[in-house]
Amino acid sequence: MDINSKIPQATAKRLPLYYRFLNNLHIQGKTRVSSKELSEAVKVDSATIRRDFSYFGALGRKGYGYNVEYLLEFFHKTLNQDTASNVALIGVGNLGTAFLHYNFSKSNDIKITKAYDANPDVIGTEVGHVKIEDIAQLEETLDDIDVAILTVPGQAAQPVTDKLLKAGVKGILNFTPARITVPAEIRVHHIDLTVELQSLIYFVEHYPLDKK
Amino acid sequence: MDINSKIPQATAKRLPLYYRFLNNLHIQGKTRVSSKELSEAVKVDSATIRRDFSYFGALGRKGYGYNVEYLLEFFHKTLNQDTASNVALIGVGNLGTAFLHYNFSKSNDIKITKAYDANPDVIGTEVGHVKIEDIAQLEETLDDIDVAILTVPGQAAQPVTDKLLKAGVKGILNFTPARITVPAEIRVHHIDLTVELQSLIYFVEHYPLDKK
DNA sequence: TGGACTATGTTAATAGTGTAACAAATTATT
DNA sequence: AATAATTTGTTACACTATTAACATAGTCCA
Numbered sequence: 001m002d003i004n005s006k007i008p009q010a011t012a013k014r015l016p017l018y019y020r021f022l023n024n025l026h027i028q029g030k031t032r033v034s035s036k037e038l039s040e041a042v043k044v045d046s047a048t049i050r051r052d053f054s055y056f057g058a059l060g061r062k063g064y065g066y067n068v069e070y071l072l073e074f075f076h077k078t079l080n081q082d083t084a085s086n087v088a089l090i091g092v093g094n095l096g097t098a099f100l101h102y103n104f105s106k107s108n109d110i111k112i113t114k115a116y117d118a119n120p121d122v123i124g125t126e127v128g129h130v131k132i133e134d135i136a137q138l139e140e141t142l143d144d145i146d147v148a149i150l151t152v153p154g155q156a157a158q159p160v161t162d163k164l165l166k167a168g169v170k171g172i173l174n175f176t177p178a179r180i181t182v183p184a185e186i187r188v189h190h191i192d193l194t195v196e197l198q199s200l201i202y203f204v205e206h207y208p209l210d211k212k
Numbered sequence: 213m214d215i216n217s218k219i220p221q222a223t224a225k226r227l228p229l230y231y232r233f234l235n236n237l238h239i240q241g242k243t244r245v246s247s248k249e250l251s252e253a254v255k256v257d258s259a260t261i262r263r264d265f266s267y268f269g270a271l272g273r274k275g276y277g278y279n280v281e282y283l284l285e286f287f288h289k290t291l292n293q294d295t296a297s298n299v300a301l302i303g304v305g306n307l308g309t310a311f312l313h314y315n316f317s318k319s320n321d322i323k324i325t326k327a328y329d330a331n332p333d334v335i336g337t338e339v340g341h342v343k344i345e346d347i348a349q350l351e352e353t354l355d356d357i358d359v360a361i362l363t364v365p366g367q368a369a370q371p372v373t374d375k376l377l378k379a380g381v382k383g384i385l386n387f388t389p390a391r392i393t394v395p396a397e398i399r400v401h402h403i404d405l406t407v408e409l410q411s412l413i414y415f416v417e418h419y420p421l422d423k424k
Numbered sequence: 425t426g427g428a429c430t431a432t433g434t435t436a437a438t439a440g441t442g443t444a445a446c447a448a449a450t451t452a453t454t
Numbered sequence: 455a456a457t458a459a460t461t462t463g464t465t466a467c468a469c470t471a472t473t474a475a476c477a478t479a480g481t482c483c484a
Binding site: 006007009012013015016017019020021041042043079085087093094095097098099101102110146147149170171173177179181184185186187189191192193194195196197198199200201202203204205206207208209210 | 218219221224225227228229231232253254255291297299305306307309310311313314322358359361382383385389391396397398399401403404405406407408409410411412413414415416417418419420421422
């Protein structure tokens with residue numbers, strides 16, 4: 001498979017998952033792993049895993065499997081290009097605070113380096129080793145940040161988004177219930193907690209799964 | 213379209229979204245809406261919306277659109293069957309606390325009615341109007357709960373899951389980085405915050421979107 | 425070294441999702 | 455009342471994703 005061809009969206013979404021589990025295996029001291037073993041750990045079909053890997057060339061060896069360290073190193077390079085990515089968080093409410101305490105960088109190379117809020121009681125304090133800045137100063141102080149996490153109240157989502165775009169942000173992880181409007185070249189991923197919960201309930205009540 | 217045929221997963225995931233926006237329209241006093249208008253609000257193609265609705269029969273009128281109140285009532289019945297769903301939350305850390313404070317029931321009929329933790333300092337306290345119970349008593353006290361939100365540390369995910377299954381839980385919304393093992397008839401939805409963030413960064417750095 | 429075994433990488437079949445296009449039906453307008 | 459405008463519901467197609475199956479090539483063990 002040609003390494004220059006585009007990686008399918010579904011595959012790209014699984015890469016960080018593979019990366020994390022490979023890290024676990026490495027820490028456990030495992031040196032090799034088969035697609036079948038990895039499949040059981042990440043709950044993704046083994047053929048899908050092999051197909052996903054094959055987009056990046058022949059990473060394994062027939063009859064052997066994959067070398068954990070080699071694969072890990074490969075994905076490390078692939079996922080993080082060269083530099084670690086800095087992320088900003090906007091809205092230090094309950095959810096925002098949870099993210100600041102959450103240690104993203106444990107087995108990944110992501111760090112929230114800037115955080116903003118509108119509440120004067122919060123501005124200037126430190127949450128999870130990040131100093132909270134005034135959202136009013138966002139456009140002037142946000143620099144060199146490609147991706148922002150949006151955890152503001154729904155009605156603030158669009159105005160804050162507009163500010164983020166002016167500051168040059170290219171991707172937004174939107175946790176608000178609001179659907180934000182952005183130019184075509186900006187990526188937005190939505191995680192709508194109510195929708196997730198409600199659709200799970202819908203599935204459970206309407207489509208009970210069959211026992212094996 | 214036959215109402216008895218199975219609703220596609222992708223459609224079912226959008227239903228709660230439609231429901232919320234119809235609620236907004238209703239509150240704004242709008243009595244009718246077209247698929248095109250709704251499309252702009254929820255950022256879903258209008259043809260997709262019409263197709264989604266058509267799985268439930270002919271809900272609209274040609275040349276007119278959809279009656280907001282009728283549609284709202286219909287989805288209310290569809291999403292909530294008859295009874296409001298009670299949900300349990302396991303793990304009152306930063307993220308769990310955020311959910312307890314989050315008001316799911318605002319325009320939905322979902323409520324977290326039970327919450328558990330292992331920390332003695334937290335057990336017995338009240339967070340967001342829910343009394344925190346001891347996770348050691350989970351199997352004995354969890355009753356009539358179909359769906360649980362899992363916000364425990366990764367290493368606790370599997371043992372807690374096993375307890376939930378014994379207590380009769382049918383669906384789990386898993387926020388831990390761990391992939392849990394469950395019988396075939398149990399539904400699990402994963403929301404992996406690190407994966408979401410990392411894959412967004414990957415897309416932004418590797419596949420910049422084209423300007424319109 | 426030789427033969428049994430293993431597990432990849434890929435092909436081909438299948439399933440699932442999204443959307444452009446349009447006939448049909450209804451509403452709105454003159 | 456006749457015509458223009460609107461908007462649905464559905465068909466048809468394109469695209470994306472999943473997975474079973476297997477030839478191939480390397481591994482492992484006696």
